[in-house]
Amino acid sequence: MIWRSEQSHPPMGSSRAGLSLFETLMALTILALVAGVSAAGMRGPSPALQLRRQAADLTRQVAAARLQAARDSRTVWIALESMPCNPQAPARAGLFADGTGKAPDLCLTHPDAPTLRLRMDPLTGRLHEVAE
Numbered sequence: 001m002i003w004r005s006e007q008s009h010p011p012m013g014s015s016r017a018g019l020s021l022f023e024t025l026m027a028l029t030i031l032a033l034v035a036g037v038s039a040a041g042m043r044g045p046s047p048a049l050q051l052r053r054q055a056a057d058l059t060r061q062v063a064a065a066r067l068q069a070a071r072d073s074r075t076v077w078i079a080l081e082s083m084p085c086n087p088q089a090p091a092r093a094g095l096f097a098d099g100t101g102k103a104p105d106l107c108l109t110h111p112d113a114p115t116l117r118l119r120m121d122p123l124t125g126r127l128h129e130v131a132e
Helices: 021-042 047-072
Strands: 076-079 092-095 106-110 113-120 127-130
Touching (some): 047 113
Antiparallel strands (some): 113 127
8 A cells, every 4th residue: 555645735835725816706796796686676666667667558558448449349438547647638538449549648657757748649549658
């Protein structure tokens, strides 16, 4: 049996038991990236994104009503819960059997975001965002 005690251990002062500075920095960088991505996912959507989602939902409701009006050959009315930009305007939208529509301009608001204004094209019955 051959003993190689001198070769089995690294020389004094060159031990690899710890991590190098580069390895430590790489681990901290990865940890920081994971923490940043996690923190971004934990907060809710921005107010502007909330308004855009609300506008998309309303656009889908109008599209469904337009389809129902054409399919049933009758006028379909949608109640607009306090969304008209003009408070004196009727709070409803009408979609007609020929695909046309009528509605006041709609203003979607949030305290921390600019107002999002939607207008219905009377010829197509579709909602479009209007730049203010």
